[in-house]
Amino acid sequence: MHMTVTDLACARGSLQVLAGVSFPLSPGQALILRGPNGSGKTTLLRTLAGLTPPLSGKIVAEPDAIAYAGHADGLKAQLSVAENLRFWAGIFGGSGIDDAVSAFDLAELLDRPAGELSAGQKRRLSLARLLVTGRAIWCLDEPTVSLDASNVARFAAAVGAHLAGGGSAIIATHIDLGLPQADILDISPFVAKSLPVSDPFSDEAFA
Numbered sequence: 111m112h113m114t115v116t117d118l119a120c121a122r123g124s125l126q127v128l129a130g131v132s133f134p135l136s137p138g139q140a141l142i143l144r145g146p147n148g149s150g151k152t153t154l155l156r157t158l159a160g161l162t163p164p165l166s167g168k169i170v171a172e173p174d175a176i177a178y179a180g181h182a183d184g185l186k187a188q189l190s191v192a193e194n195l196r197f198w199a200g201i202f203g204g205s206g207i208d209d210a211v212s213a214f215d216l217a218e219l220l221d222r223p224a225g226e227l228s229a230g231q232k233r234r235l236s237l238a239r240l241l242v243t244g245r246a247i248w249c250l251d252e253p254t255v256s257l258d259a260s261n262v263a264r265f266a267a268a269v270g271a272h273l274a275g276g277g278s279a280i281i282a283t284h285i286d287l288g289l290p291q292a293d294i295l296d297i298s299p300f301v302a303k304s305l306p307v308s309d310p311f312s313d314e315a316f317a
């Protein structure tokens with residue numbers, strides 16, 4: 111599924127962060143966002159995912175094409191691993207949880223409450239939810255935080271399989287994910303002078 115971003119300007123809180131961001135994203139393509147701390151990678155991903163309205167510009171994609179995974183794991187602590195996955199599969203109308211369980215090696219953890227998992231296990235469960243959404247375009251913000259080397263490789267394999275199936279991904283990361291086919295988008299040239307926004311949008315309700 112294609113996405114086209116044209117001349118996008120994005121804000122966070124009361125400040126404009128990015129201006130003039132344009133890129134196409136094709137089925138099978140991974141785009142790695144690079145840029146120093148505070149340059150606007152999270153802001154761009156949140157805007158693409160619809161959590162923050164753009165100041166101007168266009169994002170053209172099919173409705174309900176995007177799945178977003180941000181810094182927070184977003185798990186239901188009292189529910190088990192299996193219940194969390196089934197919950198999200200129900201929300202997104204996905205076909206089941208087996209592929210997600212296997213891709214992120216969660217079989218041994220299925221009956222454990224999500225709140226009692228280690229940080230890396232929570233992250234694996236959080237990322238596994240992407241597979242149950244059935245959505246084509248993954249917007250991922252620092253997805254490998256808390257993952258050890260073997261689980262970074264597991265994540266890269268899941269992204270590779272998603273791309274091979276015609277999906278696409280935009281990933282903000284400071285590490286090398288081992289995705290040789292990925293393209294790089296350095297957002298530094300698009301960093302806006304910190305202009306105040308006339309009608310600030312508070313996104314804290316989503317936090």
Ligand SMILES: Nc1ncnc2c1ncn2[C@@H]1O[C@H](COP(=O)(O)OP(=O)(O)OP(=O)(O)O)[C@@H](O)[C@H]1O
Pocket residue numbers: 122123124127145146147148149150151152153154
């Ligand atoms: N909740 C917020 N309210 C207001 N401004 C914010 C908020 N979160 C971030 N910012 C500001 O928005 C700008 C862009 O931040 P953003 O988190 O998008 O950068 P980033 O490239 O993802 O950074 P990092 O690599 O540190 O994760 C920064 O100047 C930051 O201080």
